[in-house]
Amino acid sequence: MPSTAHPAEAAIRFESVSKTYAPRRGGPAVAALQGIDLAVPAGSILGIIGRSGAGKSTLIRLINGLERPSAGRVWVGKSEVSALRERDLRALRARVGMIFQHFNLLSSRDAAGNVALPLEIAGWAPAAIRVRVAELLDLVGLADQAGRYPAELSGGQKQRVGIARALATRPEVLLSDEATSALDPETTRSILALLGRINRELGLTIVLITHEMSVVRAVADRVAVIEHGAIVEAGSAFAVFTRPQAEITRSLLAGEMGHGLPPALAARIGAGGRPGATVVLRIAFEDAPDGSAILARLARETGIEAAILAGTVDEIGGRPFGSLAIGLPPAPDVAARARAYLAQHGIESQVLGYLPPAQEASRVA
Amino acid sequence: MSPELIRLLVQATLDTLTMVALAASLGTLFGLPLGIFLATSRRGELLAAPIANAVLGFVVNATRSTPFIILVVAIIPFTRLVAGTSIGTLAATVPLTVAATPFLARLIEAAIREVDPGLVEAARAFGARPGQIIAKVLIPEALPGIVSGLTLAVVSLLGFSAMVGAVGGGGLGDLGIRYGYQRFRPEMMLAVVVVLVVLVQAVQTVGEGLARRLNRRVRQA
Numbered sequence A: 001m002p003s004t005a006h007p008a009e010a011a012i013r014f015e016s017v018s019k020t021y022a023p024r025r026g027g028p029a030v031a032a033l034q035g036i037d038l039a040v041p042a043g044s045i046l047g048i049i050g051r052s053g054a055g056k057s058t059l060i061r062l063i064n065g066l067e068r069p070s071a072g073r074v075w076v077g078k079s080e081v082s083a084l085r086e087r088d089l090r091a092l093r094a095r096v097g098m099i100f101q102h103f104n105l106l107s108s109r110d111a112a113g114n115v116a117l118p119l120e121i122a123g124w125a126p127a128a129i130r131v132r133v134a135e136l137l138d139l140v141g142l143a144d145q146a147g148r149y150p151a152e153l154s155g156g157q158k159q160r161v162g163i164a165r166a167l168a169t170r171p172e173v174l175l176s177d178e179a180t181s182a183l184d185p186e187t188t189r190s191i192l193a194l195l196g197r198i199n200r201e202l203g204l205t206i207v208l209i210t211h212e213m214s215v216v217r218a219v220a221d222r223v224a225v226i227e228h229g230a231i232v233e234a235g236s237a238f239a240v241f242t243r244p245q246a247e248i249t250r251s252l253l254a255g256e257m258g259h260g261l262p263p264a265l266a267a268r269i270g271a272g273g274r275p276g277a278t279v280v281l282r283i284a285f286e287d288a289p290d291g292s293a294i295l296a297r298l299a300r301e302t303g304i305e306a307a308i309l310a311g312t313v314d315e316i317g318g319r320p321f322g323s324l325a326i327g328l329p330p331a332p333d334v335a336a337r338a339r340a341y342l343a344q345h346g347i348e349s350q351v352l353g354y355l356p357p358a359q360e361a362s363r364v365a
Numbered sequence B: 001m002s003p004e005l006i007r008l009l010v011q012a013t014l015d016t017l018t019m020v021a022l023a024a025s026l027g028t029l030f031g032l033p034l035g036i037f038l039a040t041s042r043r044g045e046l047l048a049a050p051i052a053n054a055v056l057g058f059v060v061n062a063t064r065s066t067p068f069i070i071l072v073v074a075i076i077p078f079t080r081l082v083a084g085t086s087i088g089t090l091a092a093t094v095p096l097t098v099a100a101t102p103f104l105a106r107l108i109e110a111a112i113r114e115v116d117p118g119l120v121e122a123a124r125a126f127g128a129r130p131g132q133i134i135a136k137v138l139i140p141e142a143l144p145g146i147v148s149g150l151t152l153a154v155v156s157l158l159g160f161s162a163m164v165g166a167v168g169g170g171g172l173g174d175l176g177i178r179y180g181y182q183r184f185r186p187e188m189m190l191a192v193v194v195v196l197v198v199l200v201q202a203v204q205t206v207g208e209g210l211a212r213r214l215n216r217r218v219r220q221a
Helices: A056-062 A084-093 A111-121 A125-138 A155-167 A183-204 A213-221 A235-241 A245-255 A265-269 A293-300 A334-344 B002-041 B050-065 B067-074 B076-083 B091-113 B117-125 B130-161 B163-167 B171-179 B186-214
Strands: A010-021 A032-039 A045-049 A073-078 A096-100 A175-179 A204-209 A222-227 A231-235 A278-286 A307-316 A319-328 A350-353
Touching: A010 A056, A010 A204, A032 A056, A032 A204, A032 A222, A032 A231, A032 B130, A045 A056, A045 A183, A045 A213, A056 A073, A056 A175, A056 A204, A096 A155, A096 B117, A111 A125, A111 A155, A111 B130, A125 A155, A155 A183, A155 A293, A175 A183, A183 A204, A204 A213, A213 A235, A222 A235, A222 A245, A231 A235, A231 A245, A235 A278, A235 A307, A235 A319, A278 A334, A293 A334, A319 A334, A334 A350, A334 B091, B002 B050, B002 B076, B002 B171, B002 B186, B050 B091, B067 B076, B067 B091, B067 B163, B076 B091, B091 B130, B091 B163, B117 B130, B130 B186, B163 B171, B171 B186
Parallel strands: A045 A204, A045 A222, A096 A175, A175 A204
Antiparallel strands: A010 A032, A010 A073, A222 A231, A278 A319, A278 A350, A307 A319
């Protein structure tokens, strides 16, 4: 993944980064991150997902130098963040915006005042600040709320102010620290849509950390899955969603995209392939808009009638994707024939287990 | 009361107001930087200087634990150095300021510690220097708490100012003791208490109102 030769190609790069917190009195040192290698292409949206305590917050704070790595190097563009002194870090931070789960707006300033803060810090002239603030509030759809204080704004509006503030100094990179975790689903969608729009229109690289797969699915081009301070899986969002490799990824995906089985069905599936048992397969198809027609073709061309037990057909980043659990009739070589046919048509299948006989698959579904 | 006594009462009220206003202003002038430093200089904080923090913290505690009347007497040489005399209203301002400064510093420290650390992190993420964080984040966000603390300090100073009569400081307390108590004029004692009650009420009302107006954390009507 990392190409050591051209550090400038990626907007952000981690090279074997580790972070260990000094031990508290009497306790052991805490390893928050270990051996992180990661490259974020310029203009992309990377979703970093993991459970709470996995090291996501530390990882994202290494990018703007709020945290220092214990070992390894972190680059933003051509600057090596991990080597900068505090004073040079401040200049770098004008190039890296950040938004927060709890918005972190100053209660003593109205919306316009909050957006102005990074510009004041960067030493802009008051007249230039006024123009830029109006522009930014317009960008996030809050032009008419400039004089409102955070206490008078809704959660979604507060996060829009947060986004406007983060974009004030025209950064190359936007860091999002669980920015939608305190918002309701509908507001979350609108904020994510705004982030997507900003990414497209301003060409901004976005790194967002979250514990919700749905957030990653909605906007991310690339995904990194982090557990116990290490990246266990990384790749395009499509690849990670359609072919999750790590156990933690599957578990985070359960409930998303038909990766989980309905509980009643899951409870009845056994491992033993007794005679007369219904074979349950998981099939995944992608990119082919007629993917879901495969079962009809299977029936027509091989005479095998599969029952759909569970599944989803949806899209990830605009690419169609389907994941179905199907039951095959209990006959000796049916499963092998069906899998061979599917493989011929480029569709992966995986045996999930067997349903006991005497119960029809359709009743389960 | 005779016109003479009323004149004395008015003069004493003005003396008290002068002492308290001066001591509160000077106390804030010295207490604000001290309070900010105490709130931001522990290990790992913005201006991390743990040793200076511990030393100043000890001095503040020591000053605050000294009974005011003892403080007044103990620092007479210092008072004489600063005010040129150790007797009178101006001189009495010195021990009042010395007592008010650490008190205000602790109140201001507490108000600043109440500021959400997330705001400091956000300001750091936007490249703010420690000085900018203090001026643009900590002080404005802590202002309602600082005003409440100042109100509390002024009310306490009104009480303390009554004791400086012991060293010829003048003011309402002095008047109450000398005329009301020692010369058996209960109406004078009562008048002094009434004036003090009115002053405390006025300070409290103005202070609370100001703190409420400054507090933008809740929706304004």
